[in-house]
Amino acid sequence: MRRYFQYGKTFKECIPTQGHADLRAMLIFGNGVLCMMDGIDANVRSHGDFLVFFMRINLIAWYRFTTLVLKEVCIRLKIKFSLQKYLEAYKRINKALQDYLEKLEKIDIEAYKKETEEYNRVIAAFDQAKNNKDLNKILLDTFEKMNYYKPWNGDFDEHMSNKNATLIFK
Structure with missing residues (x-):
């Protein structure tokens, strides 16, 4: 809201996206704090029992944290762009194959x-x-x-x- 009123930006420009480095850092930091607290909680409540530890830990949060960190590393090392191009190319190929398969299924x-x-x-x-x-x-x-x-x-x-x-x- 501040960017809209103070800097006169449009609402579309004010909506944060993954392209904003500060947003990515905030998401990593917030998710990291969540995972740290979750790990401490699971460790304290498991009393050293490995199975109970993994039953208590929030695997989805840890997966999200790992994903965010890996994406940020790829962005910082300039790996993201080539990977993204390949991913988008594979998505286009997959879509074309899906369309072709639909046409093939219609053939008598x-x-x-x-x-x-x-x-x-x-x-x-x-x-x-x-x-x-x-x-x-x-x-x-x-x-x-x-x-x-x-x-x-x-x-x-x-x-x-x-x-x-x-x-x-x-």
Whole structure:
């Protein structure tokens, strides 16, 4: 609030983030004091029993403290930026893989197999063609069978010899 009223900053600029070194230090110090008090309490109440000590200690606070210290060390040693880039890159890769997996899950495998079998039959028929006439007939039959649109009407050679005829592509 002081920064807003005294320095005329916007509310967005006044909200502390992890980019503020003083905030990070305060969080580490506060969490460190919590962990120190927690450790002393667990030690006193456990009376030297190791199992009771770990049952009484606040593991989540200790984990948070360790995480904060490691992040601060990485920031101070300039390790943070390269690690952060890698983490963000892995997040983007993970998101792309998730999207791709969702698309793969939507694929109808049986329809894909039938379509692939049809294409394999067409390729086998192309291999059987002995000349251009046979290949032309196989292509036209394939167009009819697979309901492909032809940009001409009737016989292709007659259509192309007509000076007024046009090919219409859709």
